[in-house]
Amino acid sequence: MHKLMSNRITIFWLVAPGFMLFLFMVCLPIVMSAYYGTTNWTGIGAYDFVGLDNYTNILFHDGVFWRSLLNALLLLAATLLIQHPIALLFAIFVTHAGKLEKWFRAIFFIPAVISIVVTSKMWVSVFHPNFGMFNKLLEGMGLSAWKQDWLGDPKLAIWCIIVVVMWQGFGYALLLYYAGLQGIPKDLYEAAELDGAGRVKLYTRVVIPLLSPMVRVAVVIAVTACLKQMETVFLMTNGGPANTTQFIGNYLYKTAFSSSLYGYGNAISVVFVIICLILTLAMNKAFKKDVGEF
Known part of the structure; x- marks a missing residue:
């Protein structure tokens, strides 16, 4: 085996299929998108070369794009600062739930296994201004003045979307x-x-530091999920009202396929890829310090 792996020609032919697939499935589409991003193609028929006009328009004049990116960052901040700490607390609770551990684990993971279409439409009904359960609950509590058109108000709609997305992904965060926690030896406790060590010091000085590798994984997954968020937004508001709940994935889809601005949509995708690469490099630098094993 050592002789086989030391043969460079053999290594080349072993690596070549995967490398060619990577070039064809990843690199080539990015290059083609970069090219089409320099055109005014509608997706059908002839097109003209417009140079970097699409890219400069995105970077300096497209307020919807930057609003989409801001919404993704708001979702990421809420996910890391609210969802994940709560998920960690509930994970600790579940590990000490005794005979009810399996039941709690299943209950908390239910939102993650239900179809996004179902949960999104359910929450649209909950937030409905006339017959929605949320407004009915406020009315029943004597708080009719607090009733709102939750998904129709530009100031409230994005926060409703953030709450729904965090609710949908809570089970995954808890499971991570x-x-x-299950991987930490009981001897350390x-x-x-x-x-x-009291209960607080036990978790702040021992458990949480040992969870660092899992925290790293959870953060990477959270960043990825927030940046590529689309389905819930598309099903609940489609970016409205007035693009206040727009996310990059949904904005890209509407631009390229609904508005038939295929060239501009490709330019958006290229800028989006560059932003993702920058965030990836930043995360790698932030997590550069190795965490010791236990």
């Missing part, structure tokens, strides 16, 4: 932290308790 639950799996990380016992040793910390013998040393006099």
Whole structure:
């Protein structure tokens, strides 16, 4: 085996199929998108070369694009600062739930296994201004003055979308932290308790530091999910009202296929890829320090 792997020609032919597939499936589409992004093609028929006009328009004049990116960053901030800490707390609770552990684990993961179409349409009904459960609940509590057109108000709609997306992804975040907690040896808990560590110090000084590798995975997944968010937005508001709930994926789809601005849509995709690469490099630098194993 060593002799086989030391043969460069053999290594080349072993690597070549995967490398060619990567070039064909990843690199070539990006190059083609970059090219079409320099045209005014509608997706059908002839087109003209417009140079970097599409890219400069995106970067300096397209407020909807930057609003879409801001919404993704708002969702990411809410996910990391609200959803994940709560998921960690619930994961700790589930690990100490005893005989009810399996039941709680299943209940908390239910939103993640239900179709996004179903959950999105359910939440549209919940937020409906006339017969929605949320407004009916406020009315029943004597808070009729608080009733709103939740998905129709430009100031409230984005926060409704963020709440729904975090609710849908809560089960995945909890499962990641639950799996990380299961991987920590019980001996460490016992040793910390013998040393006099209370419950708070046990988790802040022992458990959470040992969860660092899982936190890294959870953050990467969260960044990816927030940036590529589309389905929930498309089904609930389609970016409205007035593009206040627009996300890059949905904006790209509407631009390229609904508005038939295929060249401009490709330019958006290329800029989006560059932003993702920058964030990837930033995350790699932030997580550069290796975490010790236990």
